[in-house]
């Protein structure tokens with residue numbers, strides 16, 4: 001898994017690429033939320049004292065991020081359905097960025113990778129090019145949060161920022177430089 005910071009940078013990248021010049025708080029909030037949502041599976045295990053138990057389960061699938069993003073887009077646009085497409089693209093792509101980052105991350109805990117095609121297949125996919133570093137974390141809930149704060153994870157976050165933030169800045173600059181009139185209302 002990449003860190004929540006790396007994932008939110010992925011959501012920020014999607015938001016930056018997918019919206020106009022005007023700041024759109026709802027789209028930005030949704031992009032950040034859906035970029036980390038698949039890791040909600042930590043919560044399932046956290047409740048029973050084993051936060052890693054269900055990690056990289058069904059929430060790390062194409063079906064889940066598409067359904068979750070679609071639901072989010074519908075909730076955000078039910079007063080103005082013309083906005084549905086914009087929300088849908090940003091929310092679903094933010095979820096997909098999570099899956100993409102995770103399969104490009106070193107994974108030392110089985111099952112390795114993510115079940116992208118669940119429920120049609122339980123096969124786990126991982127890319128042998130490891131862009132991001134894994135996060136060290138405790139196996140029991142009582143030490144889990146505290147265990148995330150260590151030098152190894154700190155360097156992993158630095159690496160994520162180093163790799164993704166420049167893309168966000170370049171995308172932001174290109175949008176300011178080349179995008180035409182504001183299209184969002």
Ligand SMILES: [Zn+2]
Pocket residue numbers: 001002038039060098102
């Ligand atoms: Zn994840």
